[in-house]
Amino acid sequence: MIVRIMGEGQVALADSHLVELNKLDDVLLAEVESGDGAGFRATLHALLDRVRVLGTPLPDDSLEPSELILPSADATLEEVREMLRDDGLIPG
Numbered sequence: 001m002i003v004r005i006m007g008e009g010q011v012a013l014a015d016s017h018l019v020e021l022n023k024l025d026d027v028l029l030a031e032v033e034s035g036d037g038a039g040f041r042a043t044l045h046a047l048l049d050r051v052r053v054l055g056t057p058l059p060d061d062s063l064e065p066s067e068l069i070l071p072s073a074d075a076t077l078e079e080v081r082e083m084l085r086d087d088g089l090i091p092g
Helices: 015-034 037-054 077-084
Strands: 002-005 009-012 068-070
Touching (some): 002 037, 015 037, 015 077, 037 077
Parallel strands (some): 002 068
């Protein structure tokens, strides 16, 4: 699957990593819902770091359809709340 991190680019990521990423996504969703700003920031960075570690960056001049779009590392809690819309960032 192709994942876009807003402001960074795209990475190819094996579907087998979805379970691990969904766990972080569930924690992030709970933190957004509760307004836990510090937890949200830490979990967002952990999620993005795992995508970067597990994925393979696509060339900058490549533009593939993204199956997932993740917020940038500096996204606010409110911006991510709008992106989530009760479904989470990673589809289950």
